[in-house]
Amino acid sequence: MDFKKRFALPLPALEEELGERLSLIPETDQEMEEQARRYQLSLAKPPGSLGELENIAVRLAGMTGQLKSRIRKKRILVLCADNGVVEEGVSSAPQSVTAMQACNMTRSLTGMSCLAREFHCECRVVDVGIATPYHCPEIVDRRIKKGTANLAKEAAMTRREALLAILTGMDLAEEAAKEGVDLLGVGEMGIGNTTTSSAVLAVLTGRSAREVTGRGGGLLDEAYRHKIRVIDEAVQFHRPDPADPV
Incomplete structure (x- = not known):
């Protein structure tokens, strides 16, 4: 479905589309x-x-379904978005680095993009929620919103926004398959990303933030302890249902 047309769909239609597309994923042979x-x-x-x-x-x-798989065309998708929780001082880098690094990836100025080039792997950078302005025509525009909200104070995303993001990822994978890509790698870029991902992991696994949280971009001890507190408090504040990943 066209990216812009999907934005007009009501929540039940998005839920239905996700269910239908998940049902089409075959079992492995x-x-x-x-x-x-x-x-x-x-x-x-x-x-x-x-x-x-x-x-x-x-x-x-x-x-x-092939004994000897042939990998001719490779692509890495890097989906970039900002995380509102950086307002809580959980990152060692400013939010503007997200846009800067997204642009750098298209110019082979990052470790990932250099490795991709050496292995003859196309790198496609996608904006799904970069908050700060930038000029880089090579970045694919699939922006859901300009960064998420601060999960320490409110829901980072609405359910509708989360579904739009998931379906956008499915669209990008489908486009790659239609364009003859045999092997697709997926990555992400966004300052504050290890805070949000640790919060999700804590909920899904039932573990404490301390058990699943790292130092991200190299936080010192006090900032690291603060990051853990922010995640623990956010999980207690929202109390999300671990049985419903969305």
Whole structure:
């Protein structure tokens, strides 16, 4: 569906579309995965000697239905958005870095984009919620809003905004498949991202913020403790349902 047209849809229609698209995702081909395991055991090498590469090959066989998957065209999608919770002082970098790094990615000025270039992998940067202005025509515009709200004080996103973001990601993956991409990698960029992701992880796993929260961009001890407090208080404030990921 056209990105702009979807914005006019009511919440029930978005819920229905998500359910329909999820139902179309097929199971992996377990028989082909088993064939891939047997093939690996037939090779003249110690079993498991290639480590995780062997598991990746098995998973690829299950996804593609082919014993020897051919990866010709590769793409990395980097979805960029700002996090309103940076207002709480949980990040070592200012919010403007999100837009700056998004632009840098399109110019091969970041570690990720340099690695992608060396491996002949296209890098496509997508704005789904950058808050600060920038000029970079290479960035794909799929902006839902200009950054999320501060989750320490209110819901970071409405349910409708969250569904629009999820469906936008599905659209981008579908576009890649139609354009012949065999392997799609997904990443993100957004100052404050480890605070929001840690909050989500704490809810989904039932663990405390201390157990799932890192230092992000290198917070010192006091700032790190503050970050944990912000996440714990936000989870207690919202009390989201872990059975409903949206």
